[in-house]
Amino acid sequence: MEIAVLIKQVPDTAAVTPRAMKADGTLNRSALPAVFNPEDLNALELALQLRETYGATVTAMTMGPPAAAEVLRDALFRGADRVFLLSDRKFAASDTLATSTVLSRALEKQGPFDLVICGTQAIDGNTAQVGPQVAEKLNINQLTYVEAVEEIAGGIIRARRVIEDGKEIVRSALPVLLTVTDTANIPRPWSVKNIMKYKNAKTALEVPEEKTLDRLKQKGLFIETLDCAKIDLDPSRCGISGSPTMVKKIENVVRRGKTHQKIELTDNGIKMLLTELIADYTFD
Amino acid sequence: MTKQQGDVWVYIQNRENRIVEASLEVLGKAGELARERGVAVAGLLLGADVSGLAADVIACGADRVYVLESPLLKPYTTTAYAAAVSRLVRKNRPEIFLVAATPQGRDLGPRIASALKVGLTADCTDLQIGSYVKPKTKQKKENLLLQIRPAWGGNIIATIVNPETRPQMATIREGMMKLPRRDDTLSGETIAVAPEITPADVQTTVIEQQLVEKTVDLKGANIIIAGGAGVGSRENFELLKTLAHMLGAEVGATRAAVDAGFIDHDHQIGQTGISVRPKLYIACGISGAVQHVSGMEDSGKIVAINTDAEAPIFDVAHYGIVGDFKTGVEKILNIYKTLSH
Numbered sequence: 001m002e003i004a005v006l007i008k009q010v011p012d013t014a015a016v017t018p019r020a021m022k023a024d025g026t027l028n029r030s031a032l033p034a035v036f037n038p039e040d041l042n043a044l045e046l047a048l049q050l051r052e053t054y055g056a057t058v059t060a061m062t063m064g065p066p067a068a069a070e071v072l073r074d075a076l077f078r079g080a081d082r083v084f085l086l087s088d089r090k091f092a093a094s095d096t097l098a099t100s101t102v103l104s105r106a107l108e109k110q111g112p113f114d115l116v117i118c119g120t121q122a123i124d125g126n127t128a129q130v131g132p133q134v135a136e137k138l139n140i141n142q143l144t145y146v147e148a149v150e151e152i153a154g155g156i157i158r159a160r161r162v163i164e165d166g167k168e169i170v171r172s173a174l175p176v177l178l179t180v181t182d183t184a185n186i187p188r189p190w191s192v193k194n195i196m197k198y199k200n201a202k203t204a205l206e207v208p209e210e211k212t213l214d215r216l217k218q219k220g221l222f223i224e225t226l227d228c229a230k231i232d233l234d235p236s237r238c239g240i241s242g243s244p245t246m247v248k249k250i251e252n253v254v255r256r257g258k259t260h261q262k263i264e265l266t267d268n269g270i271k272m273l274l275t276e277l278i279a280d281y282t283f284d
Numbered sequence: 285m286t287k288q289q290g291d292v293w294v295y296i297q298n299r300e301n302r303i304v305e306a307s308l309e310v311l312g313k314a315g316e317l318a319r320e321r322g323v324a325v326a327g328l329l330l331g332a333d334v335s336g337l338a339a340d341v342i343a344c345g346a347d348r349v350y351v352l353e354s355p356l357l358k359p360y361t362t363t364a365y366a367a368a369v370s371r372l373v374r375k376n377r378p379e380i381f382l383v384a385a386t387p388q389g390r391d392l393g394p395r396i397a398s399a400l401k402v403g404l405t406a407d408c409t410d411l412q413i414g415s416y417v418k419p420k421t422k423q424k425k426e427n428l429l430l431q432i433r434p435a436w437g438g439n440i441i442a443t444i445v446n447p448e449t450r451p452q453m454a455t456i457r458e459g460m461m462k463l464p465r466r467d468d469t470l471s472g473e474t475i476a477v478a479p480e481i482t483p484a485d486v487q488t489t490v491i492e493q494q495l496v497e498k499t500v501d502l503k504g505a506n507i508i509i510a511g512g513a514g515v516g517s518r519e520n521f522e523l524l525k526t527l528a529h530m531l532g533a534e535v536g537a538t539r540a541a542v543d544a545g546f547i548d549h550d551h552q553i554g555q556t557g558i559s560v561r562p563k564l565y566i567a568c569g570i571s572g573a574v575q576h577v578s579g580m581e582d583s584g585k586i587v588a589i590n591t592d593a594e595a596p597i598f599d600v601a602h603y604g605i606v607g608d609f610k611t612g613v614e615k616i617l618n619i620y621k622t623l624s625h
Contacts, residue, residue, distance in 0.1 A: 013437030
């Protein structure tokens, strides 16, 4: 079985420390560390588990700047078999639709895949759109919010997914795209063996010298970069020109400065608070 | 105002022969946008036997309801619904198409947008009509849908537009728009449309559904007593439940409290849970991470109790109590009893 996992390097929005705040109370985005998007780790883990059960090749892909090669090495350390970096200045500023165009084109070029697995959403945008948009572009079915794959047999997958007010068990023919929730599994850590094997894995951008590059290729440590030309994509379909949505305005959320009334933690303090709330009809 | 071509459409999600409330919230907002643009607002109902629900959609403000019925549309499957909706959108060309950002809406919306090759903004918290100047050509576009949403873990608010592609699509976060008041005197047109789908469009088989009865109604609550990691244990949450019971309130929680196993996930408030705006929000042992705050900061009155005087929750609170939440909640319990008599 051929499994592709789509992963993303994201700013760690979950760990907004005071250091990442500017003097005006807004977020200093460049101060946030870059991390492996959490649910993409669940996606990779599911792929690795399926490989153990059914036998598969696990290919991880990420679209991003050259520095995103970091999450590809991370994927290799956890057990991915092959990785690709989709990177090109022309991809920059892609919205979810343009991103799905790039990803689906790369999947077609490197595929075919029986399963495409991604995290439900990334913590920077929280849109949960790219998975379904890729599935539509590949013209394959999608199962979103997947918590468990129960069985794959005879080209049919059975999975459990989260829906409003509960769960459902569904069946679909392969190929299919899955988006995975953070409740699906606990991602495995790096393996020492894989770290030893892949710690020198590099992209061409990270290794400028031809000679070193050739050596990496011989050793299977070369991370291939796919640009617009390599995936045969018309540049007008990615980046700003391929993105129908435009950002009109960004406002920083100021999280400080609002003054509140201080209430003493005494009987009198609480009595004053409750009297005021009752007078405002808060409890009615 | 010049009359605009193209209506405002809303996908009306239904389940067990009932309309999902989040869709009606979106319908209410869609009505405002349609009036501002001088166009009609239409609802889309899909299923096997759903025409009976059209009257509800009209009573909640729709000028028109498209009813697409087929045995292939029950139960909901992504590809069949996406095919039926995309084909109708291509034919009728609405200007704006809105979907509630429920799990189903977030499954369906991007599939449709990708098929139509149009822009889609996820999880909007507000929508307005306004203009946009293209940075390169300086060309000004009027009467666009301004799609407003938080990003970067709630640390920025972005306004997004789709200047060229139609319809302008967005999914709308649950609990952000006011539920329209039902008015049975409203009239509207019901249009039955034969969905253009074949059995090949149904690519998922639903084997079984395990539905859990909802016992928590955070969205409908006037008062919420919420606890964070600082509450410390499942037992301590019982104290919050006691206060909630006395005040006729619901109990809410942060993701940290849910992840720690103090309380079930249906109580979770914030970016990965539900957004609320009750009249009164009592935050106990909640530090105030943006992911939580973005889901409750519009509450009428916020009372924060926390031992850390520097906790960010105090930045959004109207009343701040520095101290142990247990002492605070116990005092509120005892003193409220004496005052309410």
